[in-house]
Amino acid sequence: MLALSQIAAVTMMNLRAIPQRAGASAVIVIGMACVVGVTLSVLSLSEGFMTAIRDVVPKDAVVVMSQGARFPQARFISRDNALTIIDAPGISKTAEGKPRAYGDFYAGVPMTKRGDGFTTFVSLIGQTQAAIASNPDMKIVEGRSFQPGLHELLVGRAAQQQFVGLDVGTTIPLPQGDWSIVGTYTSINALAESALIGDAETLMSAFQRPVFATVQVRVEGAQGFDRLSAEIAANPTLTVNVRWLRDIAAEQAEQLNSLLRFVGLTLGIIMGAGAVFGALNTMYSAVSTRQREIATLRAIGFGPAPVVISVLVESLALALIGAFVGAAIAWLAFNGNVHTVGGALFELRVNRALITLGIGMATMVGFLGGLLPAVRAARAPVIDALRTR
Amino acid sequence: MKFTPLIWAGLWRKRMRTVLTIVSLMIAFVLFGLLTTVDEGFRRTVAVARLNELSVNARFGTVPVPYAYREEIARIPGVTAVSGRAGLFGFYQDRKNFVWVMAADEDYFAVRDQFAPSPTLIAELHRSPQAAFATAALAKKHGWKAGDRISIEASTVRKDGSRNWEFDILGIIDNRDNPGLDETLVTNYRYIDEERGDGLRGSAWQFFVRIVDPAQSVAISRRIVDMYTSSSAPVQAASDRVVTERGLSSLGNVTLFLDLVIAAVFFMLLFLTGTAITQSVRERVPEFAVLQIFGFSPGGVAAVVIAETAFQCLLGAALGLAAAAAIAPLVLGAARLPMQPVMPWSVAISGMAAALGVTLLTALPALWRLARVSPIMALSRLA
Numbered sequence: 001m002l003a004l005s006q007i008a009a010v011t012m013m014n015l016r017a018i019p020q021r022a023g024a025s026a027v028i029v030i031g032m033a034c035v036v037g038v039t040l041s042v043l044s045l046s047e048g049f050m051t052a053i054r055d056v057v058p059k060d061a062v063v064v065m066s067q068g069a070r071f072p073q074a075r076f077i078s079r080d081n082a083l084t085i086i087d088a089p090g091i092s093k094t095a096e097g098k099p100r101a102y103g104d105f106y107a108g109v110p111m112t113k114r115g116d117g118f119t120t121f122v123s124l125i126g127q128t129q130a131a132i133a134s135n136p137d138m139k140i141v142e143g144r145s146f147q148p149g150l151h152e153l154l155v156g157r158a159a160q161q162q163f164v165g166l167d168v169g170t171t172i173p174l175p176q177g178d179w180s181i182v183g184t185y186t187s188i189n190a191l192a193e194s195a196l197i198g199d200a201e202t203l204m205s206a207f208q209r210p211v212f213a214t215v216q217v218r219v220e221g222a223q224g225f226d227r228l229s230a231e232i233a234a235n236p237t238l239t240v241n242v243r244w245l246r247d248i249a250a251e252q253a254e255q256l257n258s259l260l261r262f263v264g265l266t267l268g269i270i271m272g273a274g275a276v277f278g279a280l281n282t283m284y285s286a287v288s289t290r291q292r293e294i295a296t297l298r299a300i301g302f303g304p305a306p307v308v309i310s311v312l313v314e315s316l317a318l319a320l321i322g323a324f325v326g327a328a329i330a331w332l333a334f335n336g337n338v339h340t341v342g343g344a345l346f347e348l349r350v351n352r353a354l355i356t357l358g359i360g361m362a363t364m365v366g367f368l369g370g371l372l373p374a375v376r377a378a379r380a381p382v383i384d385a386l387r388t389r
Numbered sequence: 390m391k392f393t394p395l396i397w398a399g400l401w402r403k404r405m406r407t408v409l410t411i412v413s414l415m416i417a418f419v420l421f422g423l424l425t426t427v428d429e430g431f432r433r434t435v436a437v438a439r440l441n442e443l444s445v446n447a448r449f450g451t452v453p454v455p456y457a458y459r460e461e462i463a464r465i466p467g468v469t470a471v472s473g474r475a476g477l478f479g480f481y482q483d484r485k486n487f488v489w490v491m492a493a494d495e496d497y498f499a500v501r502d503q504f505a506p507s508p509t510l511i512a513e514l515h516r517s518p519q520a521a522f523a524t525a526a527l528a529k530k531h532g533w534k535a536g537d538r539i540s541i542e543a544s545t546v547r548k549d550g551s552r553n554w555e556f557d558i559l560g561i562i563d564n565r566d567n568p569g570l571d572e573t574l575v576t577n578y579r580y581i582d583e584e585r586g587d588g589l590r591g592s593a594w595q596f597f598v599r600i601v602d603p604a605q606s607v608a609i610s611r612r613i614v615d616m617y618t619s620s621s622a623p624v625q626a627a628s629d630r631v632v633t634e635r636g637l638s639s640l641g642n643v644t645l646f647l648d649l650v651i652a653a654v655f656f657m658l659l660f661l662t663g664t665a666i667t668q669s670v671r672e673r674v675p676e677f678a679v680l681q682i683f684g685f686s687p688g689g690v691a692a693v694v695i696a697e698t699a700f701q702c703l704l705g706a707a708l709g710l711a712a713a714a715a716i717a718p719l720v721l722g723a724a725r726l727p728m729q730p731v732m733p734w735s736v737a738i739s740g741m742a743a744a745l746g747v748t749l750l751t752a753l754p755a756l757w758r759l760a761r762v763s764p765i766m767a768l769s770r771l772a
Contacts, residue, residue: 027664034657038650066544107449110625118635119625124449175449175621207449208621262724267650270420271657277413278661284405285668 006302010310014290015317021289024282025318031275032322032365033329036358038271040330040350042264043357046257048348053249056189058137060092061245062225064215064232075106076211081238085215090227092220094134102131103212105200109172111163122159124174126200131216137192143168143183148199151179151206157186158193166196176206191249217242272361275319279369283315287377294377295385304378311377315370316363323362327355392689396696403669407701410665414705414747415712417658418740421651422713423720425736428647430721430728431637437566438633440603442500443610445596448623453592455622456582459494462616467601467609472496473593475581477554479543481531488527488541490554490574492581500599503566504575510560514577521556521576525563530572535560541574548586570729598626606630655743663751666698670755677759678767691756698752699745706744710737 018025064085065075077085082103091099105126110119129148132138146152151174160166171178179198187193204210219225229242287294294307327350335350400407445462447454456473463471474497477490498504498511506514506522514520523533533539537558546552556576564571582590600609610626617624627635670677677690685693714732721730 023664024668027661030660031657034653038653042650109449118631119627120635173618173623175623259724266423266720266724267420270416270423271654274413274416274420274657274661277409277416278657281406281409281413281661281665284409 003303003305006306007309010297010302010306011313014310014314017290018314018318021286024285027282028275028279028315028318028366028369029322029325031278032319032362033326035268035271035275035365036323036326036361037329038326039264039268039361040327040354040358041334042260042267043354044330044334044348044350046260046264047351047354049253049257049260051349051351052191052347053246053253056191057246057249058189058218059246060218060221060224062217062219062228062242063245063248064217064240064242065213067239067241075213076209077103077213077215077240078211079103081240082212082215084235084238085217085232085240088228088231090219090224090229090231092218092224098130100134100218101215102128102134103200103215104128104131105203105207105209106213107203107207107209109174109196111159111166111172113162114164120163122163123195124153124203125195125197126203127197128200131200132197134218137188138185139187140183140185143181146182146198149202151177151202152182152198153179154183154185154197155181156193156195156197157184159195160184162194172196174206175208216245268361272365275365276368279315279319279365280372282318283311283370283373284376286314287311287373290377291380291385295380295382298382299386307378308374311374312367312370315373316366319362319366319369320359323358327358330354392693392696396693396700399673399693399697400700402673406665406669410662410701411705411708413661414658414702414744415709417654418706418709418744419713419716420654421740421743422710422732422736423717424647424651424654425739426713426717426721426732427728428651429733429736431647434728435630435633435637438629440606440628440630441600442629443598443600443606443613443626444629444632445598445613445624445626447594448614448625453589453594453622454596454624456591456593458617458624459593459596462596462598462613465609465612467605468598469601470496470499470599472500472597473578473595474597475578475585475589475592475594477541477543477545477581479541479545479552479554481539481541486531488574489572490521490541490543490556490576490581492578493575494578497575497578497597500597503564504562505565506560506562514559514575515579517557517559518577518580518583519555519557520559521574522560522562523558524571524573524575525561526569527572527574528558528561533558533561545581546586547584550586554581554584568729603628655747659747659750662698662702662747663754666694666701666751667755667758669697670694671758674759674762674767678762678764681764682768687760690759694755694759695748695752698755699748702744702748702751703741706740706747710740 064077066077086099086101086103088101091101094100105124107124107126108121109124111122112118113120129145132145140154141157143154146154153172155166155168165172166181168181168184171180173179181196185193185197200212204212217228219228225242225244232238232240232242297307298304331350334348445454445458459471459473462468472494474494475492477492479488479490480486481488495515498506504522510522514522519538528534531539535558539556539558541554541556542552543554544552545554547554556574562575563569564573578593598609598613600606606628610628613626614624677693680690680693681687710732714737717732718730721728
C-alpha cells in the first residue's frame with residue numbers, strides 16, 4: 001500500500017513538472033506523432049483497399065473465364081460455351097427460376113483523368129438487361145437505363161467523378177459512332193462503380209467481337225461453387241476457370257497491398273528506432289535535471305521502484321500523446337479520402353486496428369526510451385547525486 | 390585548428406547525449422537515403438523513357454489493329470521506322486510462372502534499340518521460325534540458356550488446336566535502359582502470325598514508331614490517331630515518356646507522397662537535434678562566457694557551437710547514408726520496385742547538403758540563446 005502511494009506521489013510530481021521541460025518533452029511527442037502519422041497514412045491505403053474487397057464484393061459472386069486469361073484482351077468465351085455454363089448446376093436462381101449467370105462483354109475506353117490529365121482505360125462492360133435487373137447491388141441515381149439496340153451507356157458514379165466528359169447527356173466516341181450517356185449508377189460494390197455499362201449484344205456487334213469475355217455467376221453458396229466447378233471441369237469442351245470474384249479482386253490487390261504494407265512497416269520500424277533514441281535523449285536529460293530531487297526523495301525513504309516507474313510513466317505518457325496526435329493527423333488528412341489504383345476507386349481507412357497499432361508502437365518507444373534512464377536514475381548513489389548542482 | 394581540442398571536449402562533455410544525437414541523425418539519414426533513392430528511381434524511369442519512340446495501340450484495347458497500318462504509318466514525314474508486334478500471354482511449366490512473349494517483326498530492333506543483339510542474331514531470329522531471345526532476367530528466373538528448347542502454354546490457340554508454343558532460345562539479350570529487370574521473350578512475328586488459330590491473322594496489338602524529332606512526338610501521335618478515327622479499328626498513340634508517366638500516375642501520386650514522408654522525417658530530425666543542441670549549449674552558457682572573457686570574439690564562440698553541431702550532423706549523415714547504400718539493394722529488392730536497387734551518388738551528395746542545412750537550422754536557436762546572455766550575467770550564474 002505504501003509502495004503504491006509512493007509510486008503515485010512521485011509519478012504525479014513528475015508529470016506535473018513536464019511543462020517546465022516543455023522543449024525536451026516535445027521531442028518525444030513530436031517524434032512519436034511523426035512516426036505514427038507516417039505509418040498510419042501509408043497503411044490506411046492498404047487498409048482501405050482490403051476493406052473494399054472484403055466488405056463490398058458480393059459473397060456469392062463467381063467469374064468464369066478462359067484459362068490463362070490474365071489480361072482482359074485474352075478473355076473470351078464463345079456463345080455456345082456460355083450457354084453450357086449458364087445451364088450448369090450450382091447456380092442460384094431468380095424469382096422466375098432463371099439461372100443468375102450472364103455472359104458479359106469487355107473493352108477498355110481511353111478517358112482523360114481529372115487532375116493530372118493522363119489517359120487511363122475505363123472498363124466498358126456489356127451486360128444483358130436480365131443481368132442488370134437481377135443485380136440488387138446496383139442502383140440508377142440519375143437518368144435512366146440504356147435501351148438494347150441503341151448506342152446508350154450507363155456510367156458508374158466513381159468513374160464519372162474521376163474522369164472528364166462522362167456526365168449524363170454527353171456522348172463518347174466508340175466504334176460505329178457516338179454513344180450517349182443516359183444514366184448514372186451507384187453500387188454497393190465500390191470496385192464495380194468505376195465502369196461504363198452498355199447492352200452486351202449491341203456492344204458486341206459494334207466492336208465486331210461476337211464472343212463473351214466472361215460469364216458472371218451467382219452461386220448457391222460454397223456447395224454451389226463446388227458443383228459448378230466439378231461440372232465445368234468434367235466437360236472437355238470447356239477450357240475455362242471458375243473463381244470467386246473476391247479471390248480475383250484480392251489477387252489484383254495483392255501486389256499493391258504487399259508493397260504498401262512493406263513500405264509502411266519499414267518506415268514505421270526505422271522511424272520508430274529514431275524516436276526511441278530521441279526519447280532516450282529526452283529522458284536522460286530529464287533524469288539528470290532531476291538528479292537532486294530524486295536523490296532527496298531516496299534520502300527521505302522512497303524506494304527505487306517508484307523512481308523507475310515514475311520515469312517510465314512519463315516517457316510512456318509522452319509517447320502516447322504523440323501517438324494520438326499522429327493518429328489524429330493521419331485520420332484528419334486521410335480517412336475517407338478517395339484514392340484510385342488502376343481505375344478502381346476506394347476510401348482510405350484509418351480504423352481501430354491501425355490506431356491500436358499506433359498505440360502499440362508508442363508503448364514500445366516509450367518503454368524502450370524510458371527504461372535505461374529510469375534505471376540509471378534509481379541506481380545513482382544518493383550521496384553523489386545530492387552533491388551535484 | 391587550435392580550437393579542435395576545445396570542440397572535441399565540448400562534444401564529449403555529455404557522452405551519452407552526443408552518441409544518442411548522432412545515432413538518431415544516422416537513422417533519419419538511413420531513411421532519407423532509401424526514400425530519395427526510390428524518388429530518384431521513379432524520376433529516372435520517366436527520364437529514360439523516350440520521347441522519340443511512340444507506341445500505337447488499339448483505341449479500345451480489345452480490337453486488334455490490322456498489321457497493314459504499318460506501311461501507312463511509315464509514310465508519315467518524320468517517321469524513320471515502324472514495327473508491328475503481336476504477343477502471347479502464357480506460362481512456363483507452372484501457372485505461377487507467367488511469361489510474356491513478344492512477337493516482333495523485322496523492324497523491331499531498329500525502333501527499339503535498347504535491345505541490341507548483333508545483326509547476325511537478328512537475321513537468324515527472322516530466318517528460323519521458332520527462334521527467340523530471352524532477356525537476362527527471364528533466362529535467369531527459369532534457368533534458360535542459348536540452345537534450349539522451351540514450351541510455353543499460352544492463352545492463344547494454335548492452328549492445330551493446341552496451346553503449346555515451342556521456342557528455341559537463340560540468345561540472351563538485355564534492355565540497356567533497364568538492365569536486369571525486363572522479363573520478355575522476344576520471338577518472330579511471322580511465326581506467331583502463321584501459327585495462330587484464333588482468327589486474328591494479319592493483326593497487330595501494337596506498333597512501335599521511331600521518329601526523328603522528339604519535339605514532334607505529340608503532333609505525330611495526333612496525326613496517327615486522326616488517320617484511323619473513323620475506321621473500324623481506331624487507335625491511340627503516345628510517346629514512351631507519356632506512357633511511363635501514365636503508368637506511374639495510376640499508382641497515385643507516388644513522388645508527392647515520398648516527398649511528404651521525407652518532409653516528416655526531416656521535421657522530426659530538426660526538432661530532435663535542435664533540442665539536444667540547444668540544451669547542451671544552455672548548460673554551458675557560463676563556460677562560453679568564460680571563453681569570451683578570455684578574449685574569444687562572439688563570432689569565435691559561435692564558430693565553436695557551429696563546429697560542434699556540424700560534427701554531429703555530418704557524422705550522423707555520413708553513417709546513415711553509408712548504411713542506406715549498404716541496405717538499399719536488400720530493401721528495394723524486397724519491395725520489388727521497378728528500378729535499379731542501388732543508391733546513386735547524387736543521393737549521397739544531396740544527403741550531405743541536407744546535413745549542412747540541418748546544422749545551420751539547429752545551431753541557430755542555440756546561437757540566439759547565447760547572444761541574448763551577456764558574459765557578466767552568465768558568469769554571475771556560475772557563482
